[in-house]
Amino acid sequence: MYRYCLLFLIAAAFTLGTACRTRPQADHPAPLERAYIDIEPGWRLRVIAPVLKSGGFDMHLKEERQENGVVVLKTGEDFEGYETDFYTVASKGDGLTVRLSSARITRPDKKEMRPLRPLDSILDLPGDTQSLRLLFLARESESDHDQAVLTATSAQDMDAITNAVLEHPIENCRTQAQATCAWVPRGIVIRPEKKSGRTWVPAL
Secondary structure (H helix, E strand, O other): OHHHHHHHHHHHOOOOOEEEEEOOOOOOOOOOOEEEEEOOOOOEEEEEEEEEOOOOOOOOOEEEEOOOOEEEEEOOOOEEEEEEEEEEEEEEOOEEEEEEEEEEEEOOOOOOOOOOOOOOOOOOOOOOOOEEEEEEEOOOOOOOOOEEEEEEOOHHHHHHHHHHHHHOHHHHOOOOOOEEEEEOOOOOEEEEEEEEOOEEEEOO
């Protein structure tokens, strides 16, 4: 899950304008990794998206290598801040519902902006949704996606669409009779969280 963790760390560091990571020693591409997590009632989804002057969410970072080998990732002039949205996951009969609970934009200049809420349409689940899954795919090329939101009316349908998307991501991530698949736009990260006492912690 290296790439997913890196994306989230970058997003979490937007207020500082930089993020750091240590470059792997080998220059060979990482093996393809695939994983998913089933979202449960009582959890929440933290959605982090960059706010860019040019629009969209795919932010380009500039790498600068320090003397100690750490690579510093710096945001460019296109970056204005970042948006954090929280969605509550709850039971609805035999299924699930996801509703926006809060949305805010953080900017270095403190200027207020109306949140874009970029995933409202993706997280507006079909009324018969019984299963919600967040699928992670390791990037093989610059045109690939990192995350997809899957819904299904049964566990069997969820397994079927998951296997289909893993087999042929582009062709099979689509709305079907008993299931749906939607790509999370590049640059946006969804982090599932659950309660531990009074504190929200990562559910991964």
